[in-house]
Amino acid sequence: MKILPFKIPKTEREALIYQEDIEHVFYNHLHQHEEIQISYIVKGCGTLIVGDSINDYKEKDILVIGENIPHVFRSDTETSSESIMYTLFFTKTSFGKDFFSLNDLSSVDEFFKDSEHGIKILSNQNKIIHHFDKLKKQNKIQRIATFLKIINIIINSKKTPLSSFIYKKKYTDDEGRRMSAVFEYAIESFHQNITLEEAAEKANMSKNAFCRYFKKRTNKTFFQFLIEIRIENACKLLHNKKDLSIASISELCGFQDIANFNRKFKELKGISPSQYRGQF
Numbered sequence: 653m654k655i656l657p658f659k660i661p662k663t664e665r666e667a668l669i670y671q672e673d674i675e676h677v678f679y680n681h682l683h684q685h686e687e688i689q690i691s692y693i694v695k696g697c698g699t700l701i702v703g704d705s706i707n708d709y710k711e712k713d714i715l716v717i718g719e720n721i722p723h724v725f726r727s728d729t730e731t732s733s734e735s736i737m738y739t740l741f742f743t744k745t746s747f748g749k750d751f752f753s754l755n756d757l758s759s760v761d762e763f764f765k766d767s768e769h770g771i772k773i774l775s776n777q778n779k780i781i782h783h784f785d786k787l788k789k790q791n792k793i794q795r796i797a798t799f800l801k802i803i804n805i806i807i808n809s810k811k812t813p814l815s816s817f818i819y820k821k822k823y824t825d826d827e828g829r830r831m832s833a834v835f836e837y838a839i840e841s842f843h844q845n846i847t848l849e850e851a852a853e854k855a856n857m858s859k860n861a862f863c864r865y866f867k868k869r870t871n872k873t874f875f876q877f878l879i880e881i882r883i884e885n886a887c888k889l890l891h892n893k894k895d896l897s898i899a900s901i902s903e904l905c906g907f908q909d910i911a912n913f914n915r916k917f918k919e920l921k922g923i924s925p926s927q928y929r930g931q932f
Contacts, residue, residue: 667746668799670787673737677727682832684722684823687741688767690802691715692784696735698728699884701835702770703815704870706880708887714780715814716806718767719743720822722831726839731892738784740799747796763807770814771806779805817871830855831869838874842881843906848874882906883920886913890929898925 669687673679678696697710702723709715709725717723727735744752744764752760773780783798783805790798823831833854838846851874852862866874882905889901896904902913902925917925 667742668792668796669739669741670795671739671741672788673735673739675727675735676733677729678725678735678737680724680726682722682724682828682835684720684828685741686719687743688719688764689715689717689739689741690806691717691737691739692781694736694738696727696732696737698731698735699726699839699881700724700814701726703818704872704877705815705817706877706884707772707814708884712777712781714773714777714806716763716767716771716773717814718764718770718818721768721770721815721818722823722828723770724832724835728888738787740787740802742799759807760803763803766811766813769816769818771811772814773806774810774812776805776809780809819869827869830857830865834866834874838878838881842878842885843904845906845908846878878906879916880920883917886917886925887921887928890925891932894929898929901925 678698682701691714693709693711693713693715695711697708700707700709700715700723702717703721751757752764780802783802786798787795834851837851837854848859848863851866852859855862855865857865863873866877870877886901886905889896889904890898893901898913899910902910905913907913907916914924917928921928
């Protein structure tokens with residue numbers, strides 16, 4: 653899997669891009685782009701990696717991903733055969749370098765600050781969806797007006813960060829290829845007994861160099877990252893596979909013993925696997 657600075661096709665004088673992705677799976681390569689994106693998940697679910705953190709996404713989610721944040725959508729093809737996402741792309745200077753500096757728009761500073769780590773909207777989703785549904789039939793002037801309404805709703809909504817740490821420098825193509833190969837390996841092989849040597853080999857680095865490299869860019873060790881992937885997949889199984897025992901789920905997600913699984917699950921989710929399952 654290859655990372656490239658992902659460029660949204662647009663003309664120089666086009667300030668706001670509205671895009672509809674209707675695919676079997678979303679663009680599932682680790683990538684970054686200078687545009688901030690506001691996305692509405694119309695259909696589908698899966699895993700979203702933003703910066704250092706693993707999140708899930710599902711229908712009706714509203715997500716904001718800031719400029720140059722490495723991220724990847726991994727669609728869950730077992731749960732949904734189609735993935736649909738509506739997205740607005742823009743930059744801080746899309747409407748002129750001073751537009752968002754106007755006193756009238758001072759509250760947008762909060763939005764830009766929050767977007768630096770990505771955010772998931774927890775309230776007012778239906779209001780935002782209502783405006784997204786209008787975009788398809790609107791002309792460009794109407795879309796800009798709708799975009800500002802969406803921004804205003806987001807500012808006044810409850811939200812949670814998608815990531816706790818973002819590597820401040822833009823990934824070079826070489827860095828992107830290394831990190832992408834490691835992410836892909838962890839996502840595809842989390843259920844196996846992965847060694848540090850194997851992960852370092854995917855990055856074409858020595859074990860010690862890889863440990864330093866990965867920690868600097870994610871603020872966590874590779875094994876911390878791997879455990880988070882395993883726990884997120886365990887959450888999906890606890891929710892969707894009621895016939896599977898917790899011990900079976902622990903094994904399927906790469907844990908060697910259930911006690912370690914229970915401990916790590918509670919560390920990350922704040923509750924036990926059985927309590928998590930009980931919520932549904």
